Amino acid sequence: DAKTTQPNSMESNEEEPVHLPCNHSTISGTDYIHWYRQLPSQGPEYVIHGLTSNVNNRMASLAIAEDRKSSTLILHRATLRDAAVYYCILRDSYTNAGKSTFGDGTTLTVKP
């Protein structure tokens, strides 16, 4: 399975933009890039996903490099509620199960 690499931790100030990077140099042409976040004592929460083009939704934006070997999750104005572990994963669209592999994620701290 293709793997992702993320920094262990990042810090941000409240109300400032946050750019969370993810490297996936072994991504295949059929892999979708998904982002989730997990707060303590909760299950992961879906944030956004994409294949080749940049994507926007009410929670965040996803910027995908032209060669697809990296991507960046953008939180436009961080709030204290955005403090969580953020996971970048690849999901294989070739298999019926859409198999995915989670990594260790990035722990985002938001300072007031």
Next chain:
Amino acid sequence: ETGVTQTPRHLVMGMTNKKSLKCEQHLGHNAMYWYKQSAKKPLELMFVYSLEERVENNSVPSRFSPECPNSSHLFLHLHTLQPEDSALYLCASSQAAGATYGYTFGSGTRLTVV
């Protein structure tokens, strides 16, 4: 509440016990999943069900036995577990099993095997 409900939230069981974890979703999703999250380890996919048929069994020991009686319910039957099986067990669902759909996770069952 995410739309995926897991019960119980916490479970302590002995190594000789038999117990079951339950997951329920009323989102109209056709795929359901079991994940395991151990301390200091990434989430591990255990099983995938699509339209009530198992489509993925990720080399999980036979002491874990999944059951999907309909598209809204998923069970994980546990027997003769080991202490290293202590973990957070997460259920998720998605509209379909393909990679174009995002997961909706439940809050998990925190399992402790003594």
